[in-house]
Amino acid sequence: MDISGKRAVVTGAAVGTGRAIATRLAAEGAEVALVDIDDDAGRQAAGALTRARYEHVDLLDDHALARLLDEARPDILVNNAGGGAVLRPCFPDADAARWSASLDLNLRAPMLATQLVLDHMRQADGGAVVNVGSTAGRGLGPHASPEYSASKAGLIRFTATLAPLRETHRVRVNCVVPDWVATERGIAEREALPLEDRGPEQIPLRTLTDAVVRLIEDDSLAGRVILLERERPPELLDL
Template sequence: MDVAIVTGAGSGLGRHLAVGLAEDGAHVIAADIDLSAATSTAAQIGGTAFRCDVTSPSAAADLIAAAVDLGGPHVLINNAGGWTPGDQFPAAPYEAWSGTLDLNLRAPMHLTQLALEPMARVGGGAILNIASSAGVEDSPYGSPEYGAAKAGLVRFTTTLGDPGRIGGTRVMCLVPNWIGLERAHAELAAMSPDERAQASPLIPPSKVVAAALGLLRAGTGGTVLELVGSLP
């Protein structure tokens, strides 16, 4: 049985991804900074809960070690991300916008680095980075630091496009637009009719999970797949 790590698995897209992987036959380590949320996900899927602040180097190392103890890791999904509400760059202080870079770019890079050697020992694995359309668009965006981090995550993925250089592991990236999670539905409902008409169609979480599983099964190293919503 494959051992799969999903970061940010306590809620939102991470929980959907964890459920999808478990239904596909993997033993999922549901990693989240909120242990209660991680435990809830793990109980739902028969997986393992792990409290992890992915921006902590020691916590990241402990997470990979936990997967090694279970015979993996075979799969890593770098899903944890986001930004702190409030001021964004350039109004935000250095510590705030730098923290967004840590969470959305440096942490996935570090977890990838830590996972490559144990993945090579099990014959090569699959790493999926969850980026965002904020990183590939050329229009103004509310959080420049988040957009820059996600853009970096996309390019980081493509630089690792030759599995032969990294022990046989395929590193791929999923770039979704606005996902139809609970928060997105609430934001959409709070918009004026004109704003709602201009908003991008929401992507069903099931479509994101299906795309993620497709890449993990058959994607090639360096693949970047963009997902957009479809009108009803």
């Protein structure tokens, strides 16, 4: 897919990884809708780009999400919004409403958004969806936030199951799975740690946006995952 001239929606795009992805897609020539609930940061991010606009949408509001996608009719959807890995308390100490909200934001919302764009993308003769996962969703070890890691594991598996959509809908759904990314907040959090606890350097934002662009542009990729681990080159996983 040629990104130039396409319509893109990026969720969680006011700051951090979402803003970096939106900025990169705009630089590649896409018309980008930056979706978030942080109005000040969202408007500032969109205002710094050409052919971009900010949309206030709470992804836990099904009707608002459906209205957005029906109006935007994107050729490219990046399900980046998420979070909660550092919020405490977590399961089992958190109440059901709190850990359910994490599942809804990190898994249900991207599932619904993907479902909502399928018909339009099929009518438009194709589209690309990129889900932003996390290495918290890989492996079998413990994690401080079980609900977050479970939702990201589900997002990875969800992506892999949708490979057939390339044939049935001409829609390719893929996932980028980064380790700790060097956003402004990520850098500050790492620098606040003792030196012995910081670990390897974080994933550069450019490495993340390169992976997203690859998953959009490469028409041979469907239901695939690009793993971004610290101190290792990007890896296209065989699922």
